Every structure is written in C-alpha cells, then in structure tokens.
Amino acid sequence: MSKKRTSRSKYAILGFLASKPRSGYDIKKAIEKSIGFFWSESYGQIYPILKQLAAAGLAEKLPQDKNAARQTQIYAITDLGREHLQSWIRESPDYGGVRNEVLLKLFFGDQCDVETSVNHLKNYISHQKILHETFKGFKSTIPQKAITDIGPLTYMFATLHHGIMITKLNMDWAKDTILLLQGKNSKMLK
Amino acid sequence: MSKKRTSRSKYAILGFLASKPRSGYDIKKAIEKSIGFFWSESYGQIYPILKQLAAAGLAEKLPQDKNAARQTQIYAITDLGREHLQSWIRESPDYGGVRNEVLLKLFFGDQCDVETSVNHLKNYISHQKILHETFKGFKSTIPQKAITDIGPLTYMFATLHHGIMITKLNMDWAKDTILLLQGKNSKMLK
DNA sequence: AGCACCATGTAAGTGGTTACATGATTCC
DNA sequence: GGAATCATGTAACCACTTACATGGTGCT
Secondary structure, three states: OOOOOOOHHHHHHHHHHHHOOEOHHHHHHHHHHHOOOOOOOOHHHHHHHHHHHHHOOOEEEOOOOOOOOOOOOOEEEOHHHHHHHHHHHHOOOOOOOOOOHHHHHHHOHHHOOHHHHHHHHHHHHHHHHHHHHHHHHHHOOOOHHHHHOOOHHHHHHHHHHHHHHHHHHHHHHHHHHHHHHOOOOOHHHO | OOOOOOOHHHHHHHHHHHHOOEOHHHHHHHHHHHOOOOOOOOHHHHHHHHHHHHHOOOEEEOOOOOOOOOOOOOEEEOHHHHHHHHHHHHOOOOOOOOOOHHHHHHHOHHHOOHHHHHHHHHHHHHHHHHHHHHHHHHHOOOOHHHHHOOOHHHHHHHHHHHHHHHHHHHHHHHHHHHHHHOOOOOOOOO
16 A cells, blocks of 8 residues: 655645636635635745646646736646546545644643743634634625535635634633643643 | 744654653654654654764764663663753744645535535544544543643643544534535534 | 564655745835 | 835755665564
8 A cells, every 4th residue: 555645736736726717826825815724835836836737738828918917827727637636636635644843842841841831822822813813704704605505615614614613722722731731720631 | 034944853853762762663653652643753754863863962872782682772862952852842833834635625625526525524524533532542541640740741631632622623523514515504604 | 484563774756845036016 | 216015936955755675573
C-alpha cells in the first residue's frame, strides 16, 4: 500500500477554477477569504501550477481582453480538468499529517513555568475569538434559502459552521485549561 | 518582519529527550502514543536531527552498555539543549499553516453528487469515533491526583482533553452536515 | 523456521514557503 | 507625488515523507 503524495494544491486551485475562470491573484484572494481558516496557498505554488494545469490540458488560458486596463492571465477549467477534480474529490480524504504547534508547546509546558503556558493560552483565546466573531458575521449574511437549496453555498456554509464550532471549542478548552493550570476548579476533571 | 521557517521537528525531538534519554526508535514510538493525534515525525527526520543535536551540543550520545543485548543509540538532552527548548516554547506559537483535506473536499462538494460528501462524512465519523473512544479510555487510566499536582501529566491531560473534545465536535458537526445535505432538519440553521 | 518487532540509517524526491524582482493602476 | 493594492512571476531553500537497505532479538 503505497502512499503517494500528490499535491493537494493542484486540486485546491482546480477547485476554485471550477466555479469560474480566475487569475492567480484572484485564486489567492479567494482562498484567503473563503477557506483561509483551513487551507492556504502561496503564489510560489499558484503561478507554476496554473502553467502546469494548462500544459496538462486541465485548464486553459483565456484570450486577453485588449480593452482591459490590466494584463491579467485568466485561466478556465476544461472538461478534462473537471473530471480530474471530481475523481480526486471522490477519493477518501487523508486524515493524517496534522501538526498543531499550540498543542505541542502546551504538551511541553512542564519545561517552563505555568505562566508561559497560561499566556500562550490567553493569546490563543484572543485569536480564536476574533476568528469566531468574523465567521459569525459572515454566516449572518448568507440567506437561509441559499443554504437549504443544496448548492455551492451549502458546502461553504458547512465548512464555515465547522469553523464557528471549532473556534468556540478552542476558546472553551483554553479557558478551562487555564483554570486547571491555576489549580482552580476545571470542568475537565468532571 | 521575516518569518523564518525553523524546523519544529528539532524541538519536538528535544522535548521528548527532556523527560528522559531516548533512542530514535523510542522517540518515534513515544510521539505516536502520546501526541500522535496532533503531531508526527518520521525516521527520516528523527535520526539525522539527533546527529545534528549532538553536533550542536544540544544533546549527547550516551555511552553504550556493553552488556546490553541490543545496540541502541541513546541520546540525552544537555543543559544547553534544555535552554534552547525552553526559549522555543516561550516564543508565541504559530497558528497558521493548517490544512484540512476533509474540509477542502467538502467545500468542493458541489462538484460531485451529494452522496460522495455524505459518504466521506460517514467515514469521518467512524474515524473520529475510534479516536474519541481511545482517548477516553486513556483518560480513565490517569489518576486525578497526577493531574491536579501540576506536572508533565497535567499538560498531557490538557492536550488529551482537547482531543476528546475535538473528536466529539467533529462527529456532531459531521452528523449535522449530513442532515443538512439530505435536506433534513439540521441544528446548523438558526 | 518463520514471524513480529526492535533498531538504525540513507537517498531521492516532493511539496511548499519566502524573498526578491518588476511594474501598472487607483486614489488621496 | 506617494501609498496601497493589483498583478505576475522566479530562485533558493527548507522541511518532510517515502522507499529502500540492513540486521538483530524474542517468541512460538
């Protein structure tokens, strides 16, 4: 059972081209705005991959509009590209390879003083709170009907909701861990 | 503001040497057993890094016991190594660079049929359930006093508890997302 | 004898980030 | 004029995984 490491970046980019033709710059911005919480891509990946996709016939560069102010390179997904994307989506996702530096540092917390860990946890709470509020604000702008009529927004909403739940959980957990480290009553000990 | 990419593997290994001297093999097993849920290291990283740590004076190879049955290379952390580890722990952790393939595929769910996403979610639930039960079993073996007397087990317990909570949340979220995709009543709406 | 596990290591290759380089456009 | 943002790209480098290679030990 060989575990081949195929670049997920390729499919992330293809996935964004699937909804509409975009430039490398567009893709970067779209990723940051929509799935930035659980995915990221750098230009150093995006631009070379767009060229590879075009060379492989999975995407094509659209002819440039002569009247356009800027010289943007717009790529569109091809039928072949759509097939590739779909067959990748259908493969069962890889659950592994997670690395959480916050937990790693906390795990080694005994090597420093309690205050260090408590401080990290407090900062973490602030960070998660900002994300949480942002997501909730975003959620409130989506009309209910757009979610219940199964379509792109339904899936987006599901991932957004995951972010809302996770950030809430992280805050709760971090607060409770602080209590535990301070020798106070923590829910963890149940 | 330069974001230098230092290898976190180095510190993960140093962190495990901090509790007691170990071989590369020991470290791999210990990581899998204790922090495998949120961290992983491969032998391809561990063995070369152990040599580097020794060369840099952050760890040292212990003299081998002539009577020992196996020829294991045991490394111990040095005072300098402990200092390096501590100063790394004190630096604020990096929250970014997360990549969740389950969410990515779900986000692109509209490119396939609903059943594909539902299937992925069902498998995900099974996977998270196994982890969840394992963690809970593990938790029940830790005596309460070992947790409340702040020490290594307190920190281990905190990360373990995070795993218990997260796996539960993931199951709940996945179940609810299935309902949403099936057009049934989901808690997510409202 | 054979299997599972202990144990160490290397080489090749990939996936990915960062820093740099360049220049146009928009808006104040 | 200057700042922010739009926009594309490359080169260097690093972190990490996978596959391979090798052999010992303990048990049945």
